[in-house]
Amino acid sequence: xTDIAVAAPVVGRSLWGDAWARLKANRAAxxxxxxLAFIALISVFGPWFVPHQYTTIYADYVRTPPSFSAYPKIDxxxxxxxxxxxxxRVDIKDWRQEGDRIFVTVRSSKPIDDRxxxxxxxxxxxxxxxxxxxxxxxxxxxxSASIKQQYFLFGTDNTGRDLLSRTLMAGRISLxxxxxxxxxAVVIGVLYGATAGLAGGRVDEVMMRIVDVLYxxxxxxxxxxxxxxxxxxxxxxxxxxxxxxxLDMARIVxxxxxxxxxxxxxxxxxAMGVGQRGILLRHVIPNLLGPVVIYMTLLVPQVIILESFxxxxxxxxxxxxxxxxxxxxxxxxxxxxANWLLLFPAxxxxxxxxxxxxxxxxxxDALDPRDR
Amino acid sequence: MLRYVFRRLLTAxxxxxxxxxxxxxxxxxxxxxxxxxERGLSPEIRANLEAQxxxxxxxxxxxxxxxxxxxxxxFGPSYNMPDFTVGELFKEGLPISIxxxxxxxxxxxxxxxxxxxxxxxxxxxxxxxxxIALATAGSTIPTFVIAPVIQLVFGLTWKLLPIxxxxxxxxxxxxxxVLTLALPQIAIVARLMRGSMIESLQSHxxxxxxxLGLSGWSVVVKHALRGxxxxxxxxxxxxxxALLTGSIIVETIFSIPGxxxxxxxxxxxxxxxxxxxxxxxxxxxTIVFNLIVDVLYxxxxxxVRYD
Numbered sequence: 188x189t190d191i192a193v194a195a196p197v198v199g200r201s202l203w204g205d206a207w208a209r210l211k212a213n214r215a216a217x218x219x220x221x222x223l224a225f226i227a228l229i230s231v232f233g234p235w236f237v238p239h240q241y242t243t244i245y246a247d248y249v250r251t252p253p254s255f256s257a258y259p260k261i262d263x264x265x266x267x268x269x270x271x272x273x274x275x276r277v278d279i280k281d282w283r284q285e286g287d288r289i290f291v292t293v294r295s296s297k298p299i300d301d302r303x304x305x306x307x308x309x310x311x312x313x314x315x316x317x318x319x320x321x322x323x324x325x326x327x328x329x330x331s332a333s334i335k336q337q338y339f340l341f342g343t344d345n346t347g348r349d350l351l352s353r354t355l356m357a358g359r360i361s362l363x364x365x366x367x368x369x370x371x372a373v374v375i376g377v378l379y380g381a382t383a384g385l386a387g388g389r390v391d392e393v394m395m396r397i398v399d400v401l402y403x404x405x406x407x408x409x410x411x412x413x414x415x416x417x418x419x420x421x422x423x424x425x426x427x428x429x430x431x432x433x434l435d436m437a438r439i440v441x442x443x444x445x446x447x448x449x450x451x452x453x454x455x456x457x458a459m460g461v462g463q464r465g466i467l468l469r470h471v472i473p474n475l476l477g478p479v480v481i482y483m484t485l486l487v488p489q490v491i492i493l494e495s496f497x498x499x500x501x502x503x504x505x506x507x508x509x510x511x512x513x514x515x516x517x518x519x520x521x522x523x524x525a526n527w528l529l530l531f532p533a534x535x536x537x538x539x540x541x542x543x544x545x546x547x548x549x550x551x552d553a554l555d556p557r558d559r
Numbered sequence: 560m561l562r563y564v565f566r567r568l569l570t571a572x573x574x575x576x577x578x579x580x581x582x583x584x585x586x587x588x589x590x591x592x593x594x595x596x597e598r599g600l601s602p603e604i605r606a607n608l609e610a611q612x613x614x615x616x617x618x619x620x621x622x623x624x625x626x627x628x629x630x631x632x633x634f635g636p637s638y639n640m641p642d643f644t645v646g647e648l649f650k651e652g653l654p655i656s657i658x659x660x661x662x663x664x665x666x667x668x669x670x671x672x673x674x675x676x677x678x679x680x681x682x683x684x685x686x687x688x689x690x691i692a693l694a695t696a697g698s699t700i701p702t703f704v705i706a707p708v709i710q711l712v713f714g715l716t717w718k719l720l721p722i723x724x725x726x727x728x729x730x731x732x733x734x735x736x737v738l739t740l741a742l743p744q745i746a747i748v749a750r751l752m753r754g755s756m757i758e759s760l761q762s763h764x765x766x767x768x769x770x771l772g773l774s775g776w777s778v779v780v781k782h783a784l785r786g787x788x789x790x791x792x793x794x795x796x797x798x799x800x801a802l803l804t805g806s807i808i809v810e811t812i813f814s815i816p817g818x819x820x821x822x823x824x825x826x827x828x829x830x831x832x833x834x835x836x837x838x839x840x841x842x843x844x845t846i847v848f849n850l851i852v853d854v855l856y857x858x859x860x861x862x863v864r865y866d
Contacts, residue, residue, distance in 0.1 A: 400577060405841045407807070408582065408834075411826040415589045492701050499703045500807065500823055512703075519707035519812060523722075526711055533704045540699045 202473070202554075209553040216549025219542035226539055230358030238338070239349035241356040242507045245337075246347055247311040250525045253342035253350070259312050259334060264289065267312035275303045280327070290319065290331045298325030307332045311347075342527045344517065353509050354532055360510040361536070364425045365491040371429025372490070373483050376436020381475070383437070384444025385467070395441065398434055406431075410493070414502045428493060432486060439478055447474050477554040484547035488540045495536060511536040564854065571846045575839070579629070582838040583622055586831055593638035593829045612638065625832075629839065635832035639825070645836040649818060653840070655725065656805030656817035662737045664795070664802050667744030672791065674745070675752020676779065679787075682757060690749055697746025706739045706812040723814040736813045740806060744798060751790045759787040785859065792859055796852035800844040804837075 200208070210216055234241060247267050251258060259267060264284070268291060272279050277299060282291035293299065299321070307316040313332040320329045341350035383394040401409075413427040447453060453470050461469070495512025497503035499519075504510040511532050518529025592614065594605045609615050613624065628635055634645035678690035713735065714722040726732035759765065760783050768778045805819025818837065825833035 400581070405838060407822065408826070408838055408841075411823060412585050412589060415586075415591075415826060415829075488699075495701060496703060496808070500811075502823070502827075515703060515707070519703065519710075522707050522711045523715060526715075529707050529711065533708070537700050537704060540701075541695070544695065544699055 202477075206477075206550075206553040210549050213549040213552065215545045216553075219545035219549070222542045223539065223546065226358060226535070226542070227362060230355050230362055233355035234352055234359070237349065237352040237355065239352045241348065241352040241509065243349070244347050245311040245343060245349070248337070248339065248343045249347040250345060250521075250528075251339050251343040251347075252525075253340060253527050253531070255338075255340065257336040257338055259337075264312065264334065267310050271306045271310045271313065274306045275299075277303070277328075284334075287336070288331050288333050289313070290329060292327065292329050294327045296326070299328045304330055304332075311335065311337070341531045342525070344528055345521065345525075350514075350528065350531055353514060354511075354535055357509045357511045357514050357532060358535060358539075360504055360508065361491050361494060361512070362539075364494045364504075364510070365487040367422075368425045368429035368432065368490040368494075369483055369487045371426055372432040372436055372486055373479060375430060376433035377440050377475070377479060379433065380437035380440025380442075381444050381471075384441040385448070385471070387445070391441070395438075398437055402434055410497065411502070414497065425490075425494065428490065428497075432490065432493075436479075436482055436486070439482055440475060443475050443478055444471060447471050481547060481551045481554060484543060484550055488543040488547075491536070491540065491543075560854070560857070564850065567850050567853070571850070574846065575842055578842045579626070579835070579839060580622075582835055583625065584618075586826070586829070586834050587618060587621075589829065591829050593831060595829070612636070625835070634836040634839075637825075637830055637833045639828045639830040639833070645832050648821060648833065649836065649840065652805070652816055652818035652821065655728070655815060656810070656819055657803045658728070659733060659736050659740060659809070659815065659817065660799070660802035660805065662733065663740035663744065664799055666737060666741040667748050667798075668791065668795065670741075671745045671748025672752050672788075674749040675754075676756050676784070676787075678749065678753040679756035679760060680779065687753075690753065694746040694750045694753075697742045698750070700742075702739055702743065702806065702808045703812070705742055706735070706809055709735050709739055710812070723812070725815050732813075736809050736815055739809050739813075740802060744802070747794060747798075748791060751794055752787065755787040755790045756783060759783045762786065788859055789856070792852055792855050795855075796848045797845065799848045800841065804841045804844050 239245075247263075247270070248258060254260075265282075268282060268289065269279070272291070272293060275293065277293040277295040280292040280294050282289055284290075301318060304316040304318060307313045307330065312335055314335040316330055316332040318328060319331050322328070339349055339351070341354060344350055344353065379394065379398075383391045386394075409431055410428065413431065417423045417427050447470065450470075453466055456466055456470060491511075494503055494510060495515060498510050498512030499516040501516070504513055506513070514532035515529060515536065518526075518532060521528050592609070593612075594600060594608050600608075606615075613621060616624075625635065632646075634649070636644050637648060640648065674690045674693070678687040681687045709720075710722050713720040720735050721732055723735075724732055760779075764786075765778060765783050768782050773782075805817040807819045807823055809815065810817045810819040818840070821833055822837045824830075825837065
């Protein structure tokens with residue numbers, strides 16, 4: 188291969204090399220590509236680096252607003268302390284804060300059990316509780332505990348789960364579903380469309396009539412029927428959703444296959460005695476790849492929207508697993524009291540959709556020389 | 560022309576028949592039934608209920624009954640809302656969905672056409688880029704994000720609009736839902752209009768009109784618009800059918816008592832008659848609007864002939 192390239196006076200660029208060069212010149216598409224890579228990276232690896240599990244419930248931090256500074260805030264310490272002391276069934280005499288430790292004096296009418304200090308440790312606000320001193324009659328005790336510093340950059344949700352880790356986890360699910368269902372739709376669509384287009388004649392007629400009938404059913408009816416059939420097993424369901432979205436792909440591929448077969452270069456190849464297999468591998472498939480790649484980038488956002496839509500209706504991903512649609516649905520129900528529950532997931536979803544669209548447009552411009 | 564309409568209506572019958580048949584058997588092969596979900600229903604009561612609604616008959620007999628009732632305009636009783644027939648539910652909800660959908664459609668057609676035309680006339684200038692940006696945003700941001708954001712901004716922060724509810728059709732209650740429904744459509748119409756207007760402005764008859772000294776705006780409105788409007792007309796058919804039959808998302812988020820929200824609930828509860836009714840209504844709207852659009856096509860473009 189190299190010898191030929193060296194020997195040739197002008198090195199031609201392949202379709203893909205050419206497309207890549209054109210894509211690189213498209214700044215919006217390249218930026219979107221980097222952005223998508225970034226979102227994918229933080230969604231896949233982010234949950235391991237966020238100090239909170241996406242399922243951990245912090246009872247002390249229900250609907251905490253997002254903040255760059257550490258929790259607890261000064262006014263929250265007293266509330267958390269009152270709550271923990273109430274559980275000990277003793278009374279607070281007084282408390283003070285020294286650095287990152289608090290010292291609290293409690294008293295009771297009965298002798299205080301030493302094991303009571305675990306109530307402080309159990310709260311999400313305090314840690315490392317120690318008994319400093321105890322009065323001789325056991326009715327009064329001084330304890331100290333360090334304040335557990337926690338960061339909730341995106342705030343927390345209705346049950347006190349960290350929204351940052353949930354948003355990243357949701358990104359993992361939404362992107363994975365988008366790709367999974369997208370690939371399923373493309374595989375079915377390409378196989379079906381290519382078969383119809385290459386077979387031609389009656390087979391083509393019947394196959395495309397089936398597609399027409401499937402088209403005429405209301406789309407949402409179709410999807411809901413699939414939910415009904417496959418239950419709430421979400422992997423199965425999204426395989427099914429992918430299996431619904433192949434209709435467009437099949438039509439596009441069939442049309443392309445038909446038109447490629449009639450091109451002069453295919454006729455020339457036939458005239459030179461190239462077999463069916465050779466024509467398929469050398470001409471039809473490489474020329475189909477362009478539209479398929481373009482359509483796939485447009486399909487992934489469609490699937491993500493569909494997944495979010497189903498999750499929004501409560502039919503998709505189920506708690507405690509999460510997706511952007513689930514989070515947005517919860518956010519939409521709480522806009523009055525906690526708007527960050529809507530804003531963060533919505534930003535992630537919408538920016539990802541934008542990026543996918545720009546990449547799709549960029550690819551179309553790059554791969555379709557007629558549009559230049 | 561009348562003959563054309565008549566023939567189109569005739570060919571709609573087999574289409575509708577296929578849709579009804581497929582939907583009927585699809586929902587019936589789904590596991591579960593309308594009276595399975597209700598807990599605490601004793602087997603005897605369930606058997607009685609199923610007998611009363613004829614659910615124990617062989618499937619083909621039920622299908623024949625359903626078709627017969629449908630032909631007489633009877634959608635049957637709703638299984639999960641026993642006080643209502645499906646017809647009554649539609650009579651209540653459909654006008655609401657139609658009002659919202661029609662307002663959104665008209666808004667989208669007017670605003671979208673104006674924006675698209677402005678963009679086409681100022682190609683590659685600031686106005687054009689703004690319209691493209693708006694169109695991209697409108698077609699990318701999903702409705703279930705637009706709706707709560709409208710609630711948040713206009714309802715909660717600026718307190719201009721109510722957060723939800725129908726309010727017996729008060730104008731102020733309609734603004735949020737109509738905006739949400741219209742925004743994606745505005746985006747599509749603007750994009751279509753921009754594309755076809757640019758093409759139309761480059762055509763020979765426009766150049767001739769300009770050369771004859773007609774003023775800029777009269778060329779655009781009288782001549783270019785007519786050629787450019789065709790894609791908008793064909794967009795209107797499916798869009799009208801989808802908008803007028805209600806949106807699940809918008810009706811759920813804004814708590815609007817239209818028919819859009821019935822579909823999902825009915826399908827999950829196996830409320831067979833309500834699901835079927837919704838499918839039939841959506842199919843009817845689609846067929847009728849596609850017909851209207853095809854007739855309109857001939858009005859706008861005299862080259863189209865009905866034969």
